Amino acid sequence: MxxxxxxxxxxxxxxLILVTVFSIWPIIRAFIMSFKGGPIINMQYNGLANYQYIxxxxxxxxxxxxxxxxxxxxxxxxxxxxxxxxWFVFSKIxxxxxxxxxxxxxxxxxxxxxxxxxxYILNGKYGLLDYLLRAxxxxxxxxxxxxxxxxxxxxxxxxWASLAFNIVILMGALRNIDPNYYVxxxxxxxxxxxxxxxxxxxxLVPTITFLLTVNLIGAFKIYTQxxxxxNGAAGQANSAMTxxxxxxxxxxxxxTPGVAMAATVVLFFxxxxxxxxxxxxxxxxxx
Amino acid sequence: xxxxxxxxxxxxxxxxxxxxxACSNKGGSSDSSxxxxxxxxxxxxxxxxxxxxxxxQESTLKQxxxxxxxxxxxxxxxxxxxxxxxxxxxxxxxxxxxxxxLPTITQAYPGWLMDAADSKMLVNxxxxxxxxxxxxxxxxxxxxxxxxxxxxxxxxxxxxIPFNKSIDMxxxxxTLLDKYGVKVPTNMAELKKASETIYKKSNGxxxxxxxxxxxxxxxxxxxxxxxxxxxKINFTGTDSKDVIxxxxxxxxxxxxxxxxxxxxxxxxxxxxKIAMFIGxxxxxxxxxxxxxxxxxxxxxxxxxxxxxxxxxxxxxxxQGSADQxxxxxxxxxxxxxxxQQLTWANATGYIPVLxxxxxxxxxxxxxxxxxxxxxxxxxxxxxxxxxxxNGNAAYNGLYPIMQNIFAQAKKGKSWNSAIDQGxxxxxxxxxx
Numbered sequence: 001m002x003x004x005x006x007x008x009x010x011x012x013x014x015x016l017i018l019v020t021v022f023s024i025w026p027i028i029r030a031f032i033m034s035f036k037g038g039p040i041i042n043m044q045y046n047g048l049a050n051y052q053y054i055x056x057x058x059x060x061x062x063x064x065x066x067x068x069x070x071x072x073x074x075x076x077x078x079x080x081x082x083x084x085x086x087w088f089v090f091s092k093i094x095x096x097x098x099x100x101x102x103x104x105x106x107x108x109x110x111x112x113x114x115x116x117x118x119x120y121i122l123n124g125k126y127g128l129l130d131y132l133l134r135a136x137x138x139x140x141x142x143x144x145x146x147x148x149x150x151x152x153x154x155x156x157x158x159x160w161a162s163l164a165f166n167i168v169i170l171m172g173a174l175r176n177i178d179p180n181y182y183v184x185x186x187x188x189x190x191x192x193x194x195x196x197x198x199x200x201x202x203x204l205v206p207t208i209t210f211l212l213t214v215n216l217i218g219a220f221k222i223y224t225q226x227x228x229x230x231n232g233a234a235g236q237a238n239s240a241m242t243x244x245x246x247x248x249x250x251x252x253x254x255x256t257p258g259v260a261m262a263a264t265v266v267l268f269f270x271x272x273x274x275x276x277x278x279x280x281x282x283x284x285x286x287x
Numbered sequence: 288x289x290x291x292x293x294x295x296x297x298x299x300x301x302x303x304x305x306x307x308x309a310c311s312n313k314g315g316s317s318d319s320s321x322x323x324x325x326x327x328x329x330x331x332x333x334x335x336x337x338x339x340x341x342x343x344q345e346s347t348l349k350q351x352x353x354x355x356x357x358x359x360x361x362x363x364x365x366x367x368x369x370x371x372x373x374x375x376x377x378x379x380x381x382x383x384x385x386x387x388x389l390p391t392i393t394q395a396y397p398g399w400l401m402d403a404a405d406s407k408m409l410v411n412x413x414x415x416x417x418x419x420x421x422x423x424x425x426x427x428x429x430x431x432x433x434x435x436x437x438x439x440x441x442x443x444x445x446x447x448i449p450f451n452k453s454i455d456m457x458x459x460x461x462t463l464l465d466k467y468g469v470k471v472p473t474n475m476a477e478l479k480k481a482s483e484t485i486y487k488k489s490n491g492x493x494x495x496x497x498x499x500x501x502x503x504x505x506x507x508x509x510x511x512x513x514x515x516x517x518x519k520i521n522f523t524g525t526d527s528k529d530v531i532x533x534x535x536x537x538x539x540x541x542x543x544x545x546x547x548x549x550x551x552x553x554x555x556x557x558x559x560k561i562a563m564f565i566g567x568x569x570x571x572x573x574x575x576x577x578x579x580x581x582x583x584x585x586x587x588x589x590x591x592x593x594x595x596x597x598x599x600x601x602x603x604x605x606q607g608s609a610d611q612x613x614x615x616x617x618x619x620x621x622x623x624x625x626x627q628q629l630t631w632a633n634a635t636g637y638i639p640v641l642x643x644x645x646x647x648x649x650x651x652x653x654x655x656x657x658x659x660x661x662x663x664x665x666x667x668x669x670x671x672x673x674x675x676x677n678g679n680a681a682y683n684g685l686y687p688i689m690q691n692i693f694a695q696a697k698k699g700k701s702w703n704s705a706i707d708q709g710x711x712x713x714x715x716x717x718x719x
Contacts, residue, residue, distance in 0.1 A: 039402035039405075040380060040402070041384060041403070041406050041408070042402070042405075042406055119548070144547065145547035145694075146697075147690070230548050231548050231550050234687075236547060237688075237694055238691075253376075253680060254680040255402065255680070256719060
């Protein structure tokens with residue numbers, strides 16, 4: 001039996017207090033508020049009414065579906081592209097640090113600023129992307145103002161925005177692979193593909209698992225990207241309504257904090273479940 | 288032993304912190320029922336004012352405030368910018384839980400503060416207005432336009448005083464209209480005709496017209512048919528469908544459009560992609576900047592009987608001391624002075640809330656702005672969103688409903704099922 005040093009508590013105390021006050025207490029409060037109705041200044045217990053409301057609200061399911069589509073498309077696609085790019089930069093390109101910095105730039109730029117640039121690129125009337133598509137005689141959809149395109153545009157934006165962080169982490173992992181593996185592989189005449197599938201990828205699995213978890217949780221909480229891309233709204237006709245947008249709307253615009261908190265609790269459990277399943281799967285893959 | 292003491296100390300500190308924060312959540316409800324209104328501020332008094340003004344609006348407000356402080360050396364006004372209206376609304380919403388942290392006065396739409404009014408957290412302005420020393424003596428003597436005062440009422444109580452108000456107006460490309468021989472439309476039928484002509488004569492390159500606010504479009508369209516905005520509206524009824532079809536048909540044929548995710552049509556207007564648009568009078572400075580010397584633009588009354596009055600009022604919270612409340616009211620009254628209103632309206636594009644200023648020669652002769660000359664005509668019939676439960680949510684909910692319908696029209700598809708879906712949403716927005 002290992003014993004924690006009692007002194008450790010003292011050193012941990014400041015952060016434990018902060019975490020309790022700013023992270024754990026809000027979660028507990030959200031749970032309590034989800035069973036209350038009425039305006040924020042005068043909330044009364046109303047049992048499960050908020051949960052009944054959201055489960056019968058088509059807008060809520062629409063928001064959850066959008067969030068799920070976004071998460072389950074963006075995360076794997078972004079991860080595959082990141083691995084390809086990181087591998088490419090790592091093994092084929094000179095001046096690695098320069099490109100690494102380039103790829104990292106979007107991460108340190110504000111999402112709102114990137115959103116404004118994307119709005120120019122995707123604009124249906126003056127946009128660069130549609131201009132290029134028309135130049136090669138392809139159909140040029142209205143990326144921002146056609147409700148049926150909203151989620152696709154959002155996924156494009158999401159994939160692009162998550163590359164930066166992924167690539168930098170993956171580059172770090174690639175550097176940590178023992179170069180002797182490759183030397184040995186070369187001695188036995190392994191092809192590039194064989195080296196990638198047999199050495200690089202297996203060595204990257206722990207990093208990929210980490211990225212998958214972090215990205216998935218982030219994707220479920222998506223809000224800023226929607227706000228930035230659609231100018232403060234959830235897309236035309238609420239076509240890009242996500243779970244957090246729904247929560248914000250119910251809390252601040254409609255003034256039903258209880259409903260917002262019920263949706264928060266549901267989202268909390270969805271993320272918990274998704275992360276749990278994902279961990280189980282990766283564990284199985286690893287073994 | 289030492290460690291245990293330290294741990295105990297830490298625990299006590301934590302407990303103290305928690306109980307402190309718990310304390311700040313309680314109390315603050317109106318304890319000082321200040322029935323007597325002080326008419327003079329003899330002690331140093333500080334009031335806070337939360338606002339959402341930016342650019343020239345904010346700098347003008349700062350200047351007016353400085354002038355006020357010079358005239359009333361005992362009063363200090365702390366202006367606190369809370370960001371956009373949406374940010375201001377969220378900040379108010381969350382601060383209502385700990386009333387001690389609320390400002391003395393704030394800009395707000397009445398719909399934001401309904402719960403606060405129900406919980407008696409707002410100050411009824413009527414005694415102040417009627418006070419002959421600190422106020423005007425009566426609402427009539429204040430010279431504030433009646434509809435604007437009515438728009439600042441919650442449950443029939445005068446909680447707000449109108450301040451930065453704007454109305455919907457028509458902005459048009461005069462150069463283009465002259466070129467095609469199109470007269471400035473004065474009603475919706477003429478607007479349709481003018482738009483069709485422009486679209487045809489420009490070979491589909493220039494769209495005729497559009498409305499910035501789809502919610503205003505629907506609400507005013509119904510009001511012109513004599514139907515007030517309420518939960519009783521039958522969204523799939525004949526009148527409602529008439530209003531929707533008018534716009535949707537134009538979009539389908541190409542002579543109307545919506546602002547889309549850009550939010551405003553002033554960008555398309557200054558790039559000469561659209562010939563006319565209906566939007567807020569407070570947006571004129573953006574039009575002016577965008578148009579520059581490319582062409583001549585004009586402003587006219589909204590081509591409908593009613594126009595929407597929008598923009599925030601000033602509300603006062605109950606927790607301030609009697610002196611603070613009196614000082615705050617003196618400040619509001621100062622902002623609504625004739626001279627100040629003229630400065631404010633000229634610098635910001637907001638409309639003067641006083642009848643005498645709106646009709647004054649100095650205001651109408653303003654050559655920098657095209658709004659003043661048209662204002663008297665444009666403000667004949669004002670309408671505002673009724674301050675009732677879920678009214679604000681139902682009004683905001685009109686945007687996605689209309690966008691959904693018009694997206695179908697733009698694709699050339701039938702929008703009937705979208706109207707049916709809209710009805711479900713419209714009704715559920717009213718009943719949440």
